Amino acid sequence: MKSSYIRWFEEVRKGDIAVVGGKGASLGELYANHISVPNGFCITAQAYAYFLLAEGLQDTIRELLAPLDPENTAKLEKVSHTIQDLILKQKFPLDLREQIDAAYNVLTEDGNPFVAVRSSATAEDLPEASFAGQQDTFLNIQGIDYVYRYVQRCFASLFTARAIYYRSRHHFDHNQVLISVVIQKMIDARKAGVMFTANPINNSRDEMVIEGAFGLGEAVVSGSLTPDTYILRKTNAKILQKHISIQEWGLFRNPITGITEEQPVPHGQEEVLTGDELQELCALGRQIEEHYGSPQDIEWAIYDKVYVLQSRPITTLK
Amino acid sequence: MVFCMIPSFEHLRTLIQTNQWFRQAAASRPLYLWTPVRGVALEVQCPIFFFSKGTLCEGYLVEEVLNAKAQAFLEQSRHTREPIDRYLVTFHHIAQELNDFFAAIQNNPISKRTNTEIFQLLQTFDPLILRFWSHNWLCDMFDPQGDVLLQSELKRNQIALSAEEIALVTTPQHLNFLEKCHVDLCRLALAICNERHDRTDEALLLQLISHANKYAYVQNSWLVVKVLEPSDFLAQLKELLLKDETTLKHTLRELEEKPLRLLRETERLLTSKNIPTELRSVFYLFTKLSELRDVRKEYMLQTNQYLYQCAQVLAERYHVALADLLLALPLELTEKNLTHVEFITRLKTRALSHALFIDENGYSLLEGSDAQTLSNAMHRAYAGTTQELKGHCASQGKAEGVVRIILSETHFSKFHKGDVLVAPMTRPEYVPLMQRASAIVTDEGGLTSHAAVIARELGIPCIIGTKLATKKLCDGQRVEVDADLGMVRVLEEKT
Numbered sequence: 001m002k003s004s005y006i007r008w009f010e011e012v013r014k015g016d017i018a019v020v021g022g023k024g025a026s027l028g029e030l031y032a033n034h035i036s037v038p039n040g041f042c043i044t045a046q047a048y049a050y051f052l053l054a055e056g057l058q059d060t061i062r063e064l065l066a067p068l069d070p071e072n073t074a075k076l077e078k079v080s081h082t083i084q085d086l087i088l089k090q091k092f093p094l095d096l097r098e099q100i101d102a103a104y105n106v107l108t109e110d111g112n113p114f115v116a117v118r119s120s121a122t123a124e125d126l127p128e129a130s131f132a133g134q135q136d137t138f139l140n141i142q143g144i145d146y147v148y149r150y151v152q153r154c155f156a157s158l159f160t161a162r163a164i165y166y167r168s169r170h171h172f173d174h175n176q177v178l179i180s181v182v183i184q185k186m187i188d189a190r191k192a193g194v195m196f197t198a199n200p201i202n203n204s205r206d207e208m209v210i211e212g213a214f215g216l217g218e219a220v221v222s223g224s225l226t227p228d229t230y231i232l233r234k235t236n237a238k239i240l241q242k243h244i245s246i247q248e249w250g251l252f253r254n255p256i257t258g259i260t261e262e263q264p265v266p267h268g269q270e271e272v273l274t275g276d277e278l279q280e281l282c283a284l285g286r287q288i289e290e291h292y293g294s295p296q297d298i299e300w301a302i303y304d305k306v307y308v309l310q311s312r313p314i315t316t317l318k
Numbered sequence: 319m320v321f322c323m324i325p326s327f328e329h330l331r332t333l334i335q336t337n338q339w340f341r342q343a344a345a346s347r348p349l350y351l352w353t354p355v356r357g358v359a360l361e362v363q364c365p366i367f368f369f370s371k372g373t374l375c376e377g378y379l380v381e382e383v384l385n386a387k388a389q390a391f392l393e394q395s396r397h398t399r400e401p402i403d404r405y406l407v408t409f410h411h412i413a414q415e416l417n418d419f420f421a422a423i424q425n426n427p428i429s430k431r432t433n434t435e436i437f438q439l440l441q442t443f444d445p446l447i448l449r450f451w452s453h454n455w456l457c458d459m460f461d462p463q464g465d466v467l468l469q470s471e472l473k474r475n476q477i478a479l480s481a482e483e484i485a486l487v488t489t490p491q492h493l494n495f496l497e498k499c500h501v502d503l504c505r506l507a508l509a510i511c512n513e514r515h516d517r518t519d520e521a522l523l524l525q526l527i528s529h530a531n532k533y534a535y536v537q538n539s540w541l542v543v544k545v546l547e548p549s550d551f552l553a554q555l556k557e558l559l560l561k562d563e564t565t566l567k568h569t570l571r572e573l574e575e576k577p578l579r580l581l582r583e584t585e586r587l588l589t590s591k592n593i594p595t596e597l598r599s600v601f602y603l604f605t606k607l608s609e610l611r612d613v614r615k616e617y618m619l620q621t622n623q624y625l626y627q628c629a630q631v632l633a634e635r636y637h638v639a640l641a642d643l644l645l646a647l648p649l650e651l652t653e654k655n656l657t658h659v660e661f662i663t664r665l666k667t668r669a670l671s672h673a674l675f676i677d678e679n680g681y682s683l684l685e686g687s688d689a690q691t692l693s694n695a696m697h698r699a700y701a702g703t704t705q706e707l708k709g710h711c712a713s714q715g716k717a718e719g720v721v722r723i724i725l726s727e728t729h730f731s732k733f734h735k736g737d738v739l740v741a742p743m744t745r746p747e748y749v750p751l752m753q754r755a756s757a758i759v760t761d762e763g764g765l766t767s768h769a770a771v772i773a774r775e776l777g778i779p780c781i782i783g784t785k786l787a788t789k790k791l792c793d794g795q796r797v798e799v800d801a802d803l804g805m806v807r808v809l810e811e812k813t
Contacts, residue, residue: 018389033385069352069368082746122447162747164573192765193766194764196765196766200765200771200774201711201712201713201714201765202714203772209765209766211764211765211766220764220766220767221766221767221768222743222745222763222768223744223760223762223763223764223767223768223769223770223782224742224762224763225744225762225763225783226762226763226764226785227764227766229710229764229765230708243710243783245783246345247343248345266373266542267541267542268345269344269345269539269541269542270539270542297766315775316771316774316775
């Protein structure tokens with residue numbers, strides 16, 4: 001019987017946002033269209049609802065939130081804390097657990113235990129949550145116990161003080177907002193970054209922007225380091241402008257502890273991307289844009305080849 | 319120039335505080351940079367501070383001196399090409415000396431030399447490097463104000479040119495070393511085609527030996543030396559050999575004719591815009607300055623390679639760490655020093671922090687905590703005196719407002735509507751602040767970073783990648799953020 005709690009990427013299409021959230025749906029769609037997306041599965045929004053229902057957590061949360069005045073900041077912080085704590089301590093129902101265990105075992109049967117755990121919202125409830133990779137993403141997670149812990153962290157992120165405040169002010173029902181979590185094979189990126197298939201500065205659809213740094217792409221997304229920037233002509237990948245930045249550090253997996261950490265980059269003054277890689281990225285960007293029919297904001301990573309980690313429409317083009 | 323007594327700390331501090339400094343930074347090693355910096359001092363004739371920490375090297379020069387020299391040279395060059403042509407004749411003369419020296423090294427590889435021969439080589443090499451760097455710094459004098467000077471020359475002549483047109487009339491019109499390397503490889507491919515040579519890898523590698531020898535340095539940098547082998551060029555050669563003879567000839571011609579093509583294009587533009595001779599000489603000056611930069615790099619990359627190889631061989635033979643030797647002055651690499659434990663210990667303290675100060679009396683070296691104190695004083699002074707800050711445009715527009723430096727959520731309460739948000743980077747929690755900001759300026763980040771995306775979403779100007787905004791700007795300053803130019807100007811100090 002097909003599980004309603006787990007969906008593999010190959011079973012997901014772009015219309016499945018209510019089940020696997022925006023991020024999950026987009027990854028499934030790319031996977032189905034043979035774009036090289038690292039494989040993975042989604043813990044569905046229904047699994048989250050079941051997690052809350054099974055031990056009556058949903059009612060407790062409702063009772064805690066009902067009398068809350070969102071303008072009372074101290075009280076708000078306290079309630080937010082209590083709810084997040086409850087979610088983190090709540091055990092997974094056994095049948096849900098079995099399905100997640102099985103899926104994780106299949107995903108890691110090649111012997112590589114590292115995965116990324118990413119939350120995938122089913123509704124754009126927080127305006128800032130819609131932006132680039134800013135929902136919770138946990139990298140280089142290893143072992144099923146840690147997977148559970150970070151899935152719970154993703155669940156709990158629906159109840160930060162800011163999230164509760166925003167929903168209260170806009171009269172959204174706290175119990176109607178669901179979340180899905182993506183578990184995806186981790187690419188131990190040598191270099192990674194972001195590509196916009198249109199130039200968001202001058203709104204030109206004939207140009208694209210590629211930014212890259214050594215190590216994981218999260219540092220580019222957050223802006224904690226300054227990446228190399230290329231502006232290319234979309235049709236032939238001709239470089240129109242480039243800005244090379246000395247990269248003093250990057251995010252890498254520590255080979256011993258397995259934890260993601262900032263490490264110095266000894267060859268940081270070199271250009272991150274080769275001409276061939278730029279060509280390949282540009283072609284990939286064109287392909288994805290063509291598939292969706294609109295300019296895309298794409299996260300990519302390079303290990304043995306180029307992988308696409310995420311794609312979504314550019315929000316600001318005029 | 320001599321190694322002098324360390325001037326008093328107070329003297330150095332006053333010097334730092336009473337001048338406005340121009341900063342240049344690079345990832346490098348003292349072994350490569352000490353001598354060039356001393357050479358620069360000879361040419362610029364102003365006090366210079368040089369700081370090094372890890373692989374980050376910074377040089378500070380008195381900005382006023384640079385600008386005055388650039389201005390004077392420009393004024394002399396308005397009607398005649400003579401000043402820059404004369405400068406280049408001397409430059410090429412000195413470069414030739416260095417070139418002869420390189421040839422001599424290649425004839426007798428460093429790894430095959432005795433220790434004494436290597437020490438002697440360094441003693442001869444260092445003065446040559448010094449001389450070379452004391453005569454090629456003209457281009458750098460135009461660094462702080464070059465764009466402004468060029469714009470005012472255009473204005474003087476009542477000529478308006480677009481950014482692209484300016485780029486064309488000041489672009490180097492020669493083949494740089496990377497292009498020359500490619501041209502030579504094309505020629506080699508063509509010869510192999512013509513003579514129907516054997517195309518096995520072994521045969522091609524033999525053909526590549528002299529090419530690799532000639533261009534072994536092209537992937538070096540100020541930081542890293544990577545001596546290229548014939549095998550490093552093999553893939554590129556094989557790719558060229560996939561083309562037929564006619565295509566190869568065409569590619570080669572395209573490359574070789576690039577300077578001529580640029581010259582013609584420039585000439586067409588100059589004629590169509592009716593550019594007066596006065597301005598033509600100025601454009602010529604800027605073109606030559608960019609060429610000077612290219613050529614200088616070619617020599618620098620080779621110099622670094624030989625210095626690195628000397629250090630490498632000595633490190634092995636004297637059982638000291640190569641990383642330590644990269645912190646030495648070339649002239650310090652002597653038999654006496656290398657066998658002295660104290661010297662090696664001293665080099666290790668340099669890894670943490672060290673400073674070089676140069677003035678008309680000579681140069682002096684500070685190590686450890688002294689260097690750190692001085693470098694801190696410089697960073698503070700530099701932050702205080704600078705009136706402009708440059709970065710990259712991430713969202714267009716122009717705005718004025720009061721600077722608020724936000725390093726964490728604890729700073730949120732000081733932010734008012736209409737302020738300019740200045741931060742190392744932004745995070746989702748910053749969005750409520752960003753919504754009230756008139757503009758955003760960050761130290762780090764690219765066009766796809768969080769700050770950039772949100773600023774575009776909000777339609778407010780945003781400048782990213784300034785590296786220094788949170789250090790150079792202060793709370794309460796009134797600034798203009800001109801994102802299109804990527805420039806923050808201080809309008810009013812804190813009142």
